Amino acid sequence: MVRTVPITVTCECGGSGPLAARSPAWRCPHCGTAYQTDSLDPSHVSHQLAIVKRMAWAGVIAVLAIVGALAFMAPAVLIATPALLAAYYYSILPWYRRRLRGIYAALPEWRLLPQ
Numbered sequence: 001m002v003r004t005v006p007i008t009v010t011c012e013c014g015g016s017g018p019l020a021a022r023s024p025a026w027r028c029p030h031c032g033t034a035y036q037t038d039s040l041d042p043s044h045v046s047h048q049l050a051i052v053k054r055m056a057w058a059g060v061i062a063v064l065a066i067v068g069a070l071a072f073m074a075p076a077v078l079i080a081t082p083a084l085l086a087a088y089y090y091s092i093l094p095w096y097r098r099r100l101r102g103i104y105a106a107l108p109e110w111r112l113l114p115q
């Protein structure tokens with residue numbers, strides 16, 4: 001399941017507000033102008049965000065699995081756990097944040113015409 005990303009609509013008058021999911025229209029709370037929003041398709045962005053989040057969680061699961069295996073097989077090697085956590089924080093998290101920044105920097109912007 002891919003969650004939808006939140007969309008904010010900004011009116012020509014400067015008023016703005018969130019767009020309810022799958023809403024075909026949005027009305028400015030400030031001036032009342034209506035905009036047709038059924039042509040917006042954020043599914044590509046939602047899909048990219050889901051992939052990046054899934055990969056970051058896979059990193060967490062991998063670290064936990066390795067630490068669990070070490071605890072079970074060779075508890076003395078558990079001293080390497082801080083190194084594994086450091087590897088996670090210094091390699092996977094920065095990658096995750098870079099990817100998120102890239103996705104957010106490339107967010108699409110749609111121009112809507114008032115109805």
Ligand SMILES: [Zn+2]
Nearest residue numbers: 011013028031
């Ligand atoms: Zn307005």
